[in-house]
Amino acid sequence: MNEERFDAIIVGGGLAGSTAAYVLAREGLEVLLIERGNYAGSKNMTGGRLYAHSLEKIIPNFAAEAPVERRVVRERISMMTQNDAITMDYHSPRLAETGSDSYVVLRGKFDRWLFDKAEEAGAIATAGIKADQLIVENNRVTGVICGGEEMKADVVILADGANSLLAEKAGLRKRVQPSQVAVGVKETYGLPAKVIEDRFGLSSDEGAAWLFAGSPSNGLVGGGFLYTNKESLSLGLVLGLQHIGESSKTIEDMMVDFANHAEIAPFIKDGKLLERSGHIVPEAGLSMVSTLYGDGFLICGDAAGFCLNIGYMVRGMDLAITSGELAAKTVLEAKEKGDFSSASLQSYKRMLDQSFILKDLSVYKNFPAFMENPRIFKQYPAMLSNIMADLFVIDGTPAVPLRKKAMKHLKAVGLMNLAKDGLKGVKSV
Amino acid sequence: MRVTIEEKLAVNKYFVDEGNAHIEIDPSYSDMKEKMKLVNACPAGLYKLNEEGTLFFDYAGCLECGTCRVLCLGTIVKKWEFPESTKGVEFRYG
Numbered sequence A: 001m002n003e004e005r006f007d008a009i010i011v012g013g014g015l016a017g018s019t020a021a022y023v024l025a026r027e028g029l030e031v032l033l034i035e036r037g038n039y040a041g042s043k044n045m046t047g048g049r050l051y052a053h054s055l056e057k058i059i060p061n062f063a064a065e066a067p068v069e070r071r072v073v074r075e076r077i078s079m080m081t082q083n084d085a086i087t088m089d090y091h092s093p094r095l096a097e098t099g100s101d102s103y104v105v106l107r108g109k110f111d112r113w114l115f116d117k118a119e120e121a122g123a124i125a126t127a128g129i130k131a132d133q134l135i136v137e138n139n140r141v142t143g144v145i146c147g148g149e150e151m152k153a154d155v156v157i158l159a160d161g162a163n164s165l166l167a168e169k170a171g172l173r174k175r176v177q178p179s180q181v182a183v184g185v186k187e188t189y190g191l192p193a194k195v196i197e198d199r200f201g202l203s204s205d206e207g208a209a210w211l212f213a214g215s216p217s218n219g220l221v222g223g224g225f226l227y228t229n230k231e232s233l234s235l236g237l238v239l240g241l242q243h244i245g246e247s248s249k250t251i252e253d254m255m256v257d258f259a260n261h262a263e264i265a266p267f268i269k270d271g272k273l274l275e276r277s278g279h280i281v282p283e284a285g286l287s288m289v290s291t292l293y294g295d296g297f298l299i300c301g302d303a304a305g306f307c308l309n310i311g312y313m314v315r316g317m318d319l320a321i322t323s324g325e326l327a328a329k330t331v332l333e334a335k336e337k338g339d340f341s342s343a344s345l346q347s348y349k350r351m352l353d354q355s356f357i358l359k360d361l362s363v364y365k366n367f368p369a370f371m372e373n374p375r376i377f378k379q380y381p382a383m384l385s386n387i388m389a390d391l392f393v394i395d396g397t398p399a400v401p402l403r404k405k406a407m408k409h410l411k412a413v414g415l416m417n418l419a420k421d422g423l424k425g426v427k428s429v
Numbered sequence B: 001m002r003v004t005i006e007e008k009l010a011v012n013k014y015f016v017d018e019g020n021a022h023i024e025i026d027p028s029y030s031d032m033k034e035k036m037k038l039v040n041a042c043p044a045g046l047y048k049l050n051e052e053g054t055l056f057f058d059y060a061g062c063l064e065c066g067t068c069r070v071l072c073l074g075t076i077v078k079k080w081e082f083p084e085s086t087k088g089v090e091f092r093y094g
């Protein structure tokens, strides 16, 4: 038998997988990186924003060469009801300082670049090949089967995303539950750069990130997003799956209503639909993180459940990159020791514990449960918009003191509820 | 005039694996609650009910998002695999 044997096989050419392959290949290991799409990124979508700190540590100044869309300098958050919107706008150069900068990305371009970086570093990076199954011998993962062909390695890194069929089929992870994920849907609208900059108040290369709570999710846990690319806008929704069957609208109806909302429509006006995409998002935080390693394997990125959805931000890409990096570092250590057993690979968990990944997931561990509260997506946006109407709408009827007006709306939600939710909200962050 | 979901999907790039469905369903499954999950959640709008309440599904426009798998594998969804290598949707933007 003279089959080729790799130091590591990495399944998935997304951000987690390509990062892991890059770090390993750079250190001279023989690495096979497998991606099922025709090119890396062709099966992937995201809302839009990559927090740069993670990749910056691995490839300093990456944004100068990588195909990023725009650097975010403007943050907006809106609470919406069917007709109203209350918006907070934060515009600051602090958002763009090196180390705390973030970029809107399109995965079709960005992932391809990172995959090519791994190849340049020496990895055998193959796209258009699907791994069908893990090879498990004596309870140890020893390789993968692709189209009937066996490929073997000392260790397999699973970076196959939120739909990690391989880990599930091999019984390494339990099936993901509807309560643990959301569905994301996105429409990309083409517009000239100048139009985007004028509409959002940006100069060239600057970008905006905008999140929406309230009516867009039609009472479900979730919300909307709008990100500026160079010459397009990414508009979409993220909706928790747990109660989606009971929703009064389909996801498409929600998307249409969202795009036609008076707050959104002027921004996407005359935009040409370029693509419609969808993907699930892990959003149960720490509670869905389970098996991370075992004899001959490591799991990173979305496949491991490393994603933070904390309402006003979704973070999965920086967690994917750093977990890919830490998986690679674990393999480097294991190679040194010549030991790829579970006992040796457990240092992955230790590195994760010390990193922002498990620290941040722990800090926000109660947040997903807090978000399950229906008042957050239904009553509070309505309450706020009623208070706003009382502040700004003048129709000639005699004035009522402001505190009385506000009280009426607070009482409609219930003062006890407000106090309880306020307290829980504060505790969960 | 509302642009239909079919017209929206038509801008996407697909390499459909004709005659080889990567997702298969049991259209005779009768629980309406279960069907509504798919009708409401599929971001490509591929699960449709006719007037008699029968579920119809066409895999050709699939975005491979995984939602129907998470919701209904084992009930309505009988099989859910990724399309064969090189087949299926190809996001140019993503």
Ligand SMILES: Cc1cc2nc3c(=O)[nH]c(=O)nc-3n(C[C@H](O)[C@H](O)[C@H](O)COP(=O)(O)OP(=O)(O)OC[C@H]3O[C@@H](n4cnc5c(N)ncnc54)[C@H](O)[C@@H]3O)c2cc1C
Pocket: A011, A012, A013, A014, A015, A016, A017, A034, A035, A036, A037, A040, A041, A043, A044, A045, A046, A047, A048, A049, A050, A051, A129, A130, A131, A132, A159, A160, A161, A162, A163, A165, A166, A183, A184, A185, A186, A236, A237, A238, A278, A279, A280, A281, A300, A301, A302, A303, A306, A307, A314, A315, A316, A317, A318, A320
């Ligand atoms: C709508 C939406 C909005 C989001 N917004 C943000 C955001 O603004 N900021 C942020 O940081 N995160 C965001 N996220 C989360 C983020 O996109 C994910 O956390 C991130 O993509 C995870 O990267 P990954 O490398 O782990 O997995 P993926 O990007 O899913 O990569 C997995 C790769 O594995 C490949 N693959 C899978 N199975 C196989 C197989 N059997 N054989 C070969 N290849 C295989 C896939 O084709 C894919 O390329 C969002 C997600 C969604 C859906």
Ligand code: SF4
Pocket: A278, B023, B041, B042, B043, B044, B045, B046, B061, B062, B063, B064, B065, B066, B067, B068, B069
């Ligand atoms: S995987 Fe997603 S897009 Fe494809 S049929 Fe299922 S829900 Fe629809």
